[in-house]
Amino acid sequence: MEVGGSQDVLENKNEENDFEKNGSSDPVVYQLVRVECDGTLVPATDDEVLQFEHFLHDEKVDLPSIEDEGHVEEFFTKDCMLLKKPDLEAGSSKLETTEVQTQKLDADLEEDRVRPSDDPLHLPSKCTVVHNQQIDILNTEQQDNNIFQQDNASTKTTKSTVLNYSCSAEKEKADACSRPVNDTSTRPFVSEVTSSVPDFSILREVCLDNLTIRELQEAFRATFGRQTTVKDKLWLKRQITMGLTNSCGVPNSGCVVKDYKIVGKDAKQEIPATEGVPKVELEATSLARDQALDTGNERDLLSSSYYHGEDQQGSSKRLKRVPTDNDEPQGTLLAEQGTAKRIRKPTKRYIEELSDIETNDSTGKLFSPGKRPAHDEVLRKPRVTPFREIDSLSTTYPTRKDTLGGFSVHVPYVPRMRRGRPRRDFIPFLDHEPSVECTEVQTAVEMMLEKDGEQGNHASKAVEVPLTKNAEKKGGHIETTDSKEVQTVQANDFCSADAIPKIKRGLKRKHHRAWTLCEVLKLVDGVARYGAGKWSEIRRLAFASYSYRTSVDLKDKWRNLIRTASQTQLHTEKDRACPRKNNPYTIPIPPSILLRVKELAGLQSQAGDLVVPIKLSGQSSKVVQGKRSGFL
DNA sequence: CTTAGGG
DNA sequence: CCCTAAG
Numbered sequence: 001m002e003v004g005g006s007q008d009v010l011e012n013k014n015e016e017n018d019f020e021k022n023g024s025s026d027p028v029v030y031q032l033v034r035v036e037c038d039g040t041l042v043p044a045t046d047d048e049v050l051q052f053e054h055f056l057h058d059e060k061v062d063l064p065s066i067e068d069e070g071h072v073e074e075f076f077t078k079d080c081m082l083l084k085k086p087d088l089e090a091g092s093s094k095l096e097t098t099e100v101q102t103q104k105l106d107a108d109l110e111e112d113r114v115r116p117s118d119d120p121l122h123l124p125s126k127c128t129v130v131h132n133q134q135i136d137i138l139n140t141e142q143q144d145n146n147i148f149q150q151d152n153a154s155t156k157t158t159k160s161t162v163l164n165y166s167c168s169a170e171k172e173k174a175d176a177c178s179r180p181v182n183d184t185s186t187r188p189f190v191s192e193v194t195s196s197v198p199d200f201s202i203l204r205e206v207c208l209d210n211l212t213i214r215e216l217q218e219a220f221r222a223t224f225g226r227q228t229t230v231k232d233k234l235w236l237k238r239q240i241t242m243g244l245t246n247s248c249g250v251p252n253s254g255c256v257v258k259d260y261k262i263v264g265k266d267a268k269q270e271i272p273a274t275e276g277v278p279k280v281e282l283e284a285t286s287l288a289r290d291q292a293l294d295t296g297n298e299r300d301l302l303s304s305s306y307y308h309g310e311d312q313q314g315s316s317k318r319l320k321r322v323p324t325d326n327d328e329p330q331g332t333l334l335a336e337q338g339t340a341k342r343i344r345k346p347t348k349r350y351i352e353e354l355s356d357i358e359t360n361d362s363t364g365k366l367f368s369p370g371k372r373p374a375h376d377e378v379l380r381k382p383r384v385t386p387f388r389e390i391d392s393l394s395t396t397y398p399t400r401k402d403t404l405g406g407f408s409v410h411v412p413y414v415p416r417m418r419r420g421r422p423r424r425d426f427i428p429f430l431d432h433e434p435s436v437e438c439t440e441v442q443t444a445v446e447m448m449l450e451k452d453g454e455q456g457n458h459a460s461k462a463v464e465v466p467l468t469k470n471a472e473k474k475g476g477h478i479e480t481t482d483s484k485e486v487q488t489v490q491a492n493d494f495c496s497a498d499a500i501p502k503i504k505r506g507l508k509r510k511h512h513r514a515w516t517l518c519e520v521l522k523l524v525d526g527v528a529r530y531g532a533g534k535w536s537e538i539r540r541l542a543f544a545s546y547s548y549r550t551s552v553d554l555k556d557k558w559r560n561l562i563r564t565a566s567q568t569q570l571h572t573e574k575d576r577a578c579p580r581k582n583n584p585y586t587i588p589i590p591p592s593i594l595l596r597v598k599e600l601a602g603l604q605s606q607a608g609d610l611v612v613p614i615k616l617s618g619q620s621s622k623v624v625q626g627k628r629s630g631f632l
Numbered sequence: 633c634t635t636a637g638g639g
Numbered sequence: 640c641c642c643t644a645a646g
Contacts, residue, residue: 510640536634551634556640559637 211237513548515557517589522546523554524561524593527600532558562601565594 211219213231220228220239228239515523526538535551535558543549 512640533635552636553640555635555637 517593519543519546519549520557520561520589520593523557524596524600526554527558528596532600558597561589561594561597564589565597565601 213233216233216237217228217230220226220230224239522542523538526534526542530537530541535554539549539551539554543554
């Protein structure tokens with residue numbers, strides 16, 4: 001069953017939009033919802049979903065451990081929160097850990113949600129990801145690393161935008177939590193993290209309740225090795241506690257951490273440190289449930305639903321893991337090592353992103369929906385699914401064939417993803433474009449062949465290549481990208497993002513075609529006949545043979561002509577003095593033509609609505625001695 | 633799709 | 640040339 005579930009992940013997701021559904025199915029589904037002030041959940045809008053998707057995606061794909069906390073934090077600060085709805089059927093055993101973690105996390109999140117005003121950062125409405133069902137992700141053929149990614153991919157397809165952030169996050173969290181101080185596991189990031197983790201031995205016994213926010217933050221830092229800007233005491237406490245105890249079953253309040261154990265101040269319960277990490281966590285969780293430890297209402301809700309499902313799968317799902325609860329981290333370590341999965345090495349990107357996020361966060365500058373999101377979002381997008389996939393396969397980008405100046409070449413292909421303002425700071429990917437080399441030749445040829453209009457039309461239009469491969473994803477993702485400026489979750493796009501736009505750019509740019517004298521003449525004539533502004537007409541009638549000149553081109557050219565004409569006139573004499581100024585590469589336009597252009601321009605502007613074209617039967621430039629030519 | 637404009 | 644906003 002599990003397996004089947006996993007396979008159907010995507011499908012399930014699609015179908016599980018409605019979080020009302022119970023967790024009868026295995027798949028874990030996250031739905032993005034908005035939590036209103038009153039705590040009600042409202043389905044997120046596409047935009048919101050979009051945002052989250054990115055965010056989530058990032059998280060999942062490359063985020064390793066501990067940092068998760070940070071992310072979550074970010075989440076909050078951004079007024080977004082991840083909520084998992086635990087209809088619980090634990091997925092496969094593997095997943096379980098995650099699941100459990102998730103549960104806990106959710107609890108935390110919920111907690112946060114419940115206490116909106118605690119933190120200034122919390123805004124009235126929030127975005128929440130609801131976890132509808134458990135997905136047996138782990139069973140998927142993809143291994144840990146890929147799982148989330150895959151998940152994302154599938155998610156994207158869904159318009160409903162089901163997000164499964166918690167999964168990874170949870171997982172990570174689990175890792176973090178379970179990670180013992182001396183964890184020497186082979187996991188790359190783990191070691192890394194570990195190193196950064198200050199010895200919280202000093203925190204072995206602490207009563208978090210007595211700490212100030214600042215102290216808590218400090219403790220947080222000590223525990224997770226990273227700074228936090230969260231000012232939510234409760235949250236901090238919980239995080240810290242969890243971190244120290246490797247447990248997620250942390251009461252909302254009144255608890256003391258003792259030797260990696262949580263000691264309920266209220267004497268409610270004592271949660272054994274779950275060294276077994278996730279797995280153990282599960283146990284712990286269940287335990288907690290039994291004990292009805294937490295006072296949190298939301299918690300109860302969660303647990304109820306959560307456990308609801310659990311009963312069925314209960315034993316089977318649970319890790320076979322022996323409940324050997326060693327309070328000792330070491331034990332945890334061993335256990336961890338024994339566990340095959342949960343190995344995800346941090347991506348550089350991830351790291352950067354993370355830091356970036358933090359940076360931003362610390363800045364205290366919550367991104368304002370207005371501006372930057374536009375770019376960032378777009379930029380980020382690409383990396384999300386399609387590209388990722390590609391990336392993993394081979395670091396190459398998809399290419400398409402294009403003909404430039406008669407040369408057939410492969411150019412990186414990227415589907416057009418946005419319609420918003422283009423990014424300007426990208427580094428031209430054009431260098432790639434073969435057209436450069438060909439250009440000279442071609443232009444030269446063209447010059448000589450001004451007549452044959454049809455020539456070289458190939459280059460002009462980039463063919464819309466159906467991206468079959470990315471189709472699905474695109475549908476879900478890229479497409480959505482178009483949505484205006486959605487406030488993006490984060491602005492850290494720099495790494496992956498910028499690459500995409502460039503590519504696209506390069507592809508699209510039409511081959512440059514120098515205007516020939518002949519064309520200019522025709523243009524001028526056309527303007528004279530039909531009037532400036534009738535570009536389509538002119539193009540149709542006068543440029544019938546030059547298919548590569550669009551009305552826009554004509555317009556642009558005309559504009560340039562006017563510009564040069566005016567300049568030339570003024571500086572005619574000067575030009576002689578400074579011949580260098582004349583661009584040798586531009587075709588010198590005979591003064592006569594310029595003159596005429598000028599006149600026409602003047603007439604046009606003057607006439608205003610006197611659109612009536614002046615009939616110049618004669619081709620000679622001089623002919624047009626407009627009555628008003630004097631004006632200019 | 634066309635135009636007009638800014639880049 | 641590109642990209643967009645307006646028609």
